Amino acid sequence: MEDEDTLRGKYLIFTMGNELYGMEIRYITEIISIQPITEVPEMPEYVKGITNLRGKIIPVMDARLRFKKAVREYDGRTCIIVIDTIGTSIGLIVDSVAEVLTMNDEDITTLPEMGKGGHKYIKxxxxTGGNINLLLDCQKLLTGDELDMLGAMA
Known part of the structure; x- marks a missing residue:
């Protein structure tokens, strides 16, 4: 419970294209450079495969593809954010990691209604400082079926 308090309001900010995204630091296990990824047949396009992280096999998905953005070559800034969501470790490939920010409740607003869907992952x-950060809901990045599928891969 004490750890929960020290992590409250802290967000890891990362980039995909020109957009800034954030996720609560309490879901993040670690940040690693891009690793060799083994493809697994018959997975959705956004699931790049699995990687061996110090003896633990974790599924890896490309955040760009998950959010229906254009494909981009991985480079020296590309990294994998390893998150633990609903008991499953998942690697999330992002363009780059920017910083850790503390945001108070008054710094966060809800997403305006913009029609059906399109923002189910956005919390x-x-x-902050004139920037807009789309804050992801780590609990909703994957559906129950997707979590089951990825959990079976590990």
Missing amino acids: GIGK
Whole structure:
């Protein structure tokens, strides 16, 4: 419970293209450079495969493809954010990691209604220093079926 308090309001900010995204630091296990990924047949396009992280096999998905963004070559800044969501470790490939920010409740607003779907992964909008950060809901990045599928891979 004490750890929960020290992590409250802390977000890891990362980039995909020109957009800034954030996720609560309490879900993040570690950040690693891009690793060799073994493809697994018959997976959705956004699931790149699995990687061996110090003896633990974890599924890896490309955040760009998950959010229906254009494919981009991986480079020296590309990294994998390893998150633990609902008891499953997943690697999330992002363009780059920017910083860790502390945001208070008053810095976060809800996403305006913009029609059906399109923002089921977005928990809110963080406003910091003139920037807008789309804050992801780590609990909703994957559906129950997707979690079961990825959990079976590990």
